[in-house]
Amino acid sequence: MIIRRMFLGMSAALVGASLLMVADPATSQAEEELKIGFVYVSPVGDAGWTYQHDLSRLELEAQFGDRVSTTIVESVPEGADAERVIRQLAADGHGLIFTTSFGYMNPTIKVARQFPDVTFAHCSGYKRADNVSTYLARFYEGRYLTGVVAGSTTESNVIGYVAAFPIPEVVRGINAFTRGVRSVNPDAEVRVVWISAWYDPGKEREAAETLISQGADVVTQHTDSTAIVQAAQDNGVHAIGYHSDMSRYGEEAHLTASTHVWDNYYVETVNAVLAGEAESTNVWGGLADGMVELSAFGPAVSAETQAIVAERQAAIVSGDLHPFEGPVLDNEGTERVPAGRSITDEELLSMDYYVEGIQGRLPQ
Amino acid sequence: MDGMDTALAILVGTVRAGTPLVFAAIGELIVEKSGVLNLGVEGMMLVGAVSGFIATVLTGSPYIGILVAIGAGVLLSLVFGCLTQLLLTNQVATGLALTIFGVGLSAFIGLDYVGTPITGLRPIAIPVLSSIPIIGPLLFNHDLLIYMSVGMVALVTWFLYRSRGGLILRAVGESHDAAHALGYSVVKIRFLSIMFGGGMAGLAGAYLSLVYTPQWAENMTAGRGWIALALVVFATWRPARVLIGAYLFGGITILSLHVQAHGFDVSSHLVATLPYIATIVVLVLISRDATKIRLNAPASLGRPFHPGA
Incomplete structure (x- = not known):
């Protein structure tokens, strides 16, 4: 797993963000593993919106083992910074990218246009494209x-x-x-x-x-x-x-x-991408789908x-x-x-x- | 009586909400009075909050936590002091960098402590006095830090205007060249002021993580350091007005919550801006004498000191 942790200051107008990378030596291309990127709006922490997404990311790692590797980028501000982060993930060879905040909608769509082979899933938005799905829970x-x-x-x-x-x-x-x-x-x-x-x-x-x-x-x-x-x-x-x-x-x-429990949705999406059958969908699931x-x-x-x-x-x-x-x-x-x-x-x-x-x- | 209880809840809430601002602002006031502008208050508060919290988790004593928070604030302010006073870096840029650094550093060292439950500082009821109706819970049933914050404002007022040390400190802030010519060590006095500011910011942070919401969460100060900075200016560098401003800000925040909870039909957007507007308006009105502002504003504020230049 590669972690990029961003330390952010108070106001985007006042500060620049620095990027610190910790590279994992084990990311050499072994098999055709699927690299999955997650963009989070806040730190993972121990409770809350981002924490729930991260729990399901860990579930993916547990279920798929060597077939997938995941990358997270925390505390990404909505807006121009998000576009840069998403593009970087796509350029680094991630085949599937989950963007988990409403404000990532336009950046996701924009980057998706430039990377038609990458599958994107945006949480809580309403704009979709051939390679961009949206998902939310009831x-x-x-x-x-x-x-x-x-x-x-x-x-x-x-x-x-x-x-x-x-x-x-x-x-x-x-x-x-x-x-x-x-x-x-x-x-x-x-x-x-x-x-x-x-x-x-x-x-x-x-x-x-x-x-x-x-x-x-x-x-x-x-x-x-x-x-x-x-x-x-x-x-x-x-x-x-x-x-x-x-x-x-x-x-x-x-x-x-x-x-919120995203396990089912994330597992299904990864299965679809691994099988080469990813489609653009709009999921709004509730108690019946195990999302709540x-x-x-x-x-x-x-x-x-x-x-x-x-x-x-x-x-x-x-x-x-x-x-x-x-x-x-x-x-x-x-x-x-x-x-x-x-x-x-x-x-x-x-x-x-x-x-x-x-x-x-x-x-x- | 329901109305009485509500009024009391508002007043007690006011003191609670105002106290972190009092600490941070009174510290910054001393720093600015010595002629230094430190915009790193938010960062020092966060580092104080996280280190005080960790010390409390490790030792089980919030009092040790408070001391560690003060120490951490002082340490971080020393970084600022060394850069601006010895290496003569730009104070505004260094202060901003300090805040950014503090936000990141506190998040980093607090990573393993997010969500650790602690027993925060408990109120100390002053015997007899605290059982007086209304006045008792309002004035005599608080935690140690609230008593300390009011004491600190009194102490700073006395120090600045009634002591020799305060006179020297103001002289340095007014004209560092003149103070230097008189034989005072400008750099040493500014260093001490910066350290005091750091300690108070650390204490303000500890108030948040040990008393207000006894937990550590990333960026939990939520901008209070910046509000404290603004308070110092709007209070025209006068300690008593800093106290008034902090309680005003806290009070109107709490009042607006009560107004909403009572179901009065007011816009929540208006209510959200009210503490800022009211604090600025009141402080501007009571400090509208331009001559007095010039008298109180440290003339050398933010100007670097080159000895012998």
Whole structure:
């Protein structure tokens, strides 16, 4: 494995990035091994978005052994730097490149045009080409289930949600979570605090403390650090993690977490490339495809709740239940999805309202 | 009473959010008063945060962690000192490089410690006083570092304006040639100031990794070093105003979170910019006297000193 670690400074305008390479002597061309590149937007760390991608990369190495070798480039800023990194990977003989952040979309497309023999897979984008696939998970299905856990656990009927930016992806998660909460506890309400940052442990913690001081006894987040789980643990309330299992930050507080698992998708993609049958696809998989999972339940989740969650999960997998099954009302009473049908993918992708059960108004 | 509890939560949160800024800014204030501009605050904070965290994991004592964080900040500031004071490199460029270096170095040495749980510094309730309603939790139930930060501002104020050492330090910042002609060692005094700034930045970092969010995560300062730098300028190099500015910034950040959590209909984008706008406006308003700004601003700020030139 070759690791290129980039040390980055504060602002792209102020700093230049330096590249430090550690070459592995064992990368000489033995067989026709497939070199796979991964471009990450943040450090791997021990929890979070990039960590989940890296877990699946390790799974690839374990499953395919000598037939593949993987390269990662961490902390690549979205934009011009990304294009340089992706092009370098392609030029170095990587046959398959996963670019794992939305902002890599245009650079990926651009480089893919120059390297028609290389297969690219871009996570969370909407632009595709003959050699560029896109993939994403239906995170909202996991959110719905964690909402069920939160709604069953809360005693104060106030649930706190720390969120980054009001974009459809985040709003969809809040709404699905709230639908889950209200499906088991119609009296509970969800309060949202936007912190205008994906990553600021201090501010995430303060936002969680704020919600807890206002009576929330379960908190969850759509940001990137584990600070809210710690805040819950220190205040004796409960937390639900996101991206990864965050239980080690608060053994008693942690109820469960909605996690992303890319193993299946990555293995299938590698198999296709090895067989020379790679096609341009658009995958948006959920619980049924194993792309979304709940982590192990904490001690505070009752057996009864676990049974309800298992039942709902099975229903979502079989297609009997959709988290946004009509009627879907927004929190001002307007009907957004009529009774008798589920929400469409287009409606999901452009969601710009709060559903019933969320306090306040969505910032526009 | 619900309103009372909320007000109290906001005030306690204000102090918590403001404290890392107080440490970093008061350190930088001394550095700038001696005529040196060190833009490496963010980097020194991160290195302080990670080394304090690692020391706490290894020894189990957050107090040792705090000392190590101060030491690490001082060490890193010595690099800056040697480059700018002995080799006469450009202070702005060296400071920026220090931040970039600190971000990378802290990420590197902290690699194995990401996600290690620790017991952070606990609040020390001052007997009797802490049981007074409202005032007790507000003033007398904090961790050691919060008490220290307020003490440090008082100490720096006294030192700068009431002590001989402070007078010399200000003289060096005002006109290094004149101070040199009087027989003071400009380089030595600046070195000491830079080290103080480094120690305080390290302490600010330790506050984040040991108290605020007791964990190590890459780049966990999230720009607070830059805010501290700006505070020093907007507070026109006056210690008490640095304290006001830091609490103002922290307070409005916390207040805006409460406003949102209460469900008031405000734009989250506006709310996000509010701490910056309010802090700048207030500090500009209370320091709008141009003459006084000139009096407080160190005249030699950022200018390299060539002895005998």
